[in-house]
Amino acid sequence: MKIGVIGGGQLGRMLALAGTPLGQQFAFLDPAPDACAQALGEHIRADYSDRDHLRQLADEVDVVTFEFESVPADTVAFLSQFVPVYPNAESLRIARDRWFEKSMFQELGIPTPEFADIQSQENLDLAVKRIGLPAVMKTRTLGYDGKGQKVLRTPEDVHGAFAELGNVPCLLEGFVPFTGEVSLIAVRAQDSQTRFYPLVHNTHDQGILRLSVASSAHPMQALAEDYASRVLDKLGYVGVLAFEFFEIDGGLKANEIAPRVHNSGHWTIEGAECSQFENHLRAIAGLPLGSTAKVGESAMLNFIGAVPPVAEVAAIDDCHVHHYGKAFKAGRKVGHATLRCADSATLQARIADVQALIDRH
Amino acid sequence: MKIGVIGGGQLGRMLALAGTPLGQQFAFLDPAPDACAQALGEHIRADYSDRDHLRQLADEVDVVTFEFESVPADTVAFLSQFVPVYPNAESLRIARDRWFEKSMFQELGIPTPEFADIQSQENLDLAVKRIGLPAVMKTRTLGYDGKGQKVLRTPEDVHGAFAELGNVPCLLEGFVPFTGEVSLIAVRAQDSQTRFYPLVHNTHDQGILRLSVASSAHPMQALAEDYASRVLDKLGYVGVLAFEFFEIDGGLKANEIAPRVHNSGHWTIEGAECSQFENHLRAIAGLPLGSTAKVGESAMLNFIGAVPPVAEVAAIDDCHVHHYGKAFKAGRKVGHATLRCADSATLQARIADVQALIDRH
Numbered sequence: 159m160k161i162g163v164i165g166g167g168q169l170g171r172m173l174a175l176a177g178t179p180l181g182q183q184f185a186f187l188d189p190a191p192d193a194c195a196q197a198l199g200e201h202i203r204a205d206y207s208d209r210d211h212l213r214q215l216a217d218e219v220d221v222v223t224f225e226f227e228s229v230p231a232d233t234v235a236f237l238s239q240f241v242p243v244y245p246n247a248e249s250l251r252i253a254r255d256r257w258f259e260k261s262m263f264q265e266l267g268i269p270t271p272e273f274a275d276i277q278s279q280e281n282l283d284l285a286v287k288r289i290g291l292p293a294v295m296k297t298r299t300l301g302y303d304g305k306g307q308k309v310l311r312t313p314e315d316v317h318g319a320f321a322e323l324g325n326v327p328c329l330l331e332g333f334v335p336f337t338g339e340v341s342l343i344a345v346r347a348q349d350s351q352t353r354f355y356p357l358v359h360n361t362h363d364q365g366i367l368r369l370s371v372a373s374s375a376h377p378m379q380a381l382a383e384d385y386a387s388r389v390l391d392k393l394g395y396v397g398v399l400a401f402e403f404f405e406i407d408g409g410l411k412a413n414e415i416a417p418r419v420h421n422s423g424h425w426t427i428e429g430a431e432c433s434q435f436e437n438h439l440r441a442i443a444g445l446p447l448g449s450t451a452k453v454g455e456s457a458m459l460n461f462i463g464a465v466p467p468v469a470e471v472a473a474i475d476d477c478h479v480h481h482y483g484k485a486f487k488a489g490r491k492v493g494h495a496t497l498r499c500a501d502s503a504t505l506q507a508r509i510a511d512v513q514a515l516i517d518r519h
Numbered sequence: 520m521k522i523g524v525i526g527g528g529q530l531g532r533m534l535a536l537a538g539t540p541l542g543q544q545f546a547f548l549d550p551a552p553d554a555c556a557q558a559l560g561e562h563i564r565a566d567y568s569d570r571d572h573l574r575q576l577a578d579e580v581d582v583v584t585f586e587f588e589s590v591p592a593d594t595v596a597f598l599s600q601f602v603p604v605y606p607n608a609e610s611l612r613i614a615r616d617r618w619f620e621k622s623m624f625q626e627l628g629i630p631t632p633e634f635a636d637i638q639s640q641e642n643l644d645l646a647v648k649r650i651g652l653p654a655v656m657k658t659r660t661l662g663y664d665g666k667g668q669k670v671l672r673t674p675e676d677v678h679g680a681f682a683e684l685g686n687v688p689c690l691l692e693g694f695v696p697f698t699g700e701v702s703l704i705a706v707r708a709q710d711s712q713t714r715f716y717p718l719v720h721n722t723h724d725q726g727i728l729r730l731s732v733a734s735s736a737h738p739m740q741a742l743a744e745d746y747a748s749r750v751l752d753k754l755g756y757v758g759v760l761a762f763e764f765f766e767i768d769g770g771l772k773a774n775e776i777a778p779r780v781h782n783s784g785h786w787t788i789e790g791a792e793c794s795q796f797e798n799h800l801r802a803i804a805g806l807p808l809g810s811t812a813k814v815g816e817s818a819m820l821n822f823i824g825a826v827p828p829v830a831e832v833a834a835i836d837d838c839h840v841h842h843y844g845k846a847f848k849a850g851r852k853v854g855h856a857t858l859r860c861a862d863s864a865t866l867q868a869r870i871a872d873v874q875a876l877i878d879r880h
Contacts, residue, residue: 175536178558180829181842181854197539198559431837431859446834453814453859468541473807476792481542493542498792498814 165225166193168482174198176435216240244396244442253417256329266388272332279320289332298327336404342382343423345437370422371457398438429456455505461493466519526586527554529843535559537796555844577601605757605803614778617690627749633693640681650693659688697765703743704784706798716811732818759799790817816866822854827880
């Protein structure tokens with residue numbers, strides 16, 4: 159089976175590393191000449207709206223999937239005429255737009271921060287009156303890793319904020335006094351079977367994920383699975399979906415979903431029986447899902463901007479290196495380390511070792 | 520770092536799957552147009568003695584390694600002028616020839632079956648008188664998977680056997696009443712550090728490996744490591760070396776070594792902290808070695824001739840599919856399954872499940 163992937167970055171690369179042993183082949187459509195997934199498959203170098211090359215991809219492969227959610231709707235609709243596309247167009251339509259996303263949560267009875275659609279500075283001024291400050295303003299589409307966001311703390315911050323974010327449709331979200339951030343990696347098969355990985359504790363810095371630690375018996379696991387099931391079934395979803403939550407006193411509030419394999423699930427390559435990458439491919443290829451059980455105690459640390467010398471990362475016990483083969487650049491995710499340890503105390507010590515290495519470089 | 524591999528079959532393919540996350544790139548020199556490793560790196564399609572293309576490979580890569588031991592000596596010598604080659608020429612010279620290999624075991628005090636160099640039918644007749652029947656006659660070079668061998672049970676079998684095996688130099692080996700076959704996967708780094716995986720119990724059928732089961736506390740582990748250390752140090756070896764032994768009452772007799780990653784080590788991809796493939800690459804790239812400890816209870820079953828439907832293999836709990844992407848052909852190794860289980864009883868049940876699936880297809 160040949161898999162077409164829209165996008166050829168590290169997620170495509172890790173999909174291909176997981177799918178090659180299943181006998182799958184890969185083609186990546188990505189305009190970047192140095193797309194790092196191209197080491198593992200065919201690289202169709204074209205824009206995401208280039209219909210000739212989209213058609214070429216559709217003709218070559220058995221199924222198409224995505225590395226990122228901001229794919230143009232037209233691209234998805236065009237491809238869907240010729241080849242199965244997972245996740246489906248509706249899932250991408252919802253996930254790419256924060257307003258649709260939050261509205262769906264609300265409709266499904268999933269708690270979220272207060273929110274409002276912002277189409278103008280006037281909308282914003284009114285919404286701030288209702289929701290209060292502090293609040294977070296985010297572009298409805300295209301934001302990631304803290305980009306396209308602005309925290310509003312004072313009336314001065316509100317003034318002119320709509321223009322600052324580019325005069326584009328935005329969402330205003332009320333501030334949630336959260337105690338932590340967790341994500342649930344879920345997978346749904348073509349036959350509607352669903353599986354869930356253990357909840358992951360995430361630590362961000364400057365809007366970028368730094369550390370993910372897989373939980374062992376999180377008290378909110380069942381609640382998170384219930385919320386995710388509502389979304390998966392509503393969307394008729396096929397593949398891996400990541401669901402980010404704020405932990406609040408006694409519950410969870412939905413932050414956002416990502417209709418794809420997710421950075422907070424990278425630990426599953428070594429830390430789970432079957433990784434998120436393999437399970438995504440199993441789902442879209444119509445294969446039975448693999449086990450989402452943990453193997454040992456696991457965590458993931460991102461390498462942002464640069465990968466420390468591989469010899470030093472590899473020298474840390476229980477540590478697995480993932481170098482994406484991308485050019486180093488400030489703020490860019492260029493690799494990660496997975497730790498898989500016998501117990502939590504060892505895991506905490508190893509996290510400190512990797513963090514010290516990151517801090518030195 | 521870019522790694523050059525002589526040979527582009529499944530071993531090269533699995534090396535690249537292990538090395539890509541280390542940030543390594545791969546080039547494979549292989550004359551076969553359909554060499555299955557080419558999905559994961561550059562394919563230099565050329566004969567192993569083609570100096571122009573060997574030179575091209577040497578110029579492109581930082582280090583060269585091998586997928587098989589029957590590489591012409593001239594190839595190794597030629598490459599060694601331009602680029603580091605691991606394992607070294609001496610290791611390949613010894614491992615490619617059963618006479619050199621057995622003579623080295625003898626020199627190092629490692630027990631072996633009785634053996635004799637056979638250059639003619641007269642040599643053979645004399646050697647049979649000394650060693651007795653039954654005995655096994657093997658070509659000194661180029662044999663694998665039971666090819667280039669003949670079991671001699673009666674004087675009639677001996678008559679004309681030298682011509683039957685092609686009038687080429689052979690080795691006669693006395694029959695060993697062994698109780699089992701085990702292999703030790705060893706790895707030695709550039710700084711002489713060595714590590715060993717747990718001994719593996721191997722089951723062959725018609726000369727081809729079918730099943731490998733990793734042991735938990737084999738009573739001969741220390742002895743096997745002692746023997747392997749003598750060989751590794753003698754050869755100044757760098758990389759993974761597989762050492763096959765006959766288990767006899769109260770000890771081990773050396774059968775043969777393979778100067779490369781080995782089929783009986785495939786279980787390490789999921790079943791060990793760091794796989795044989797990653798450890799080979801760490802060794803030849805000058806990185807610290809990874810842990811050879813087991814993760815759970817593990818076994819490997821080969822798919823010979825055909826891979827059963829992936830959906831059926833993937834449906835077995837604890838089972839990991841490895842499809843090599845090669846054309847199916849009787850007697851050919853085209854894939855394998857790894858099992859990684861919580862305990863030995865579960866492992867035995869899963870081995871039966873996979874075997875039943877193989878038998879059905």
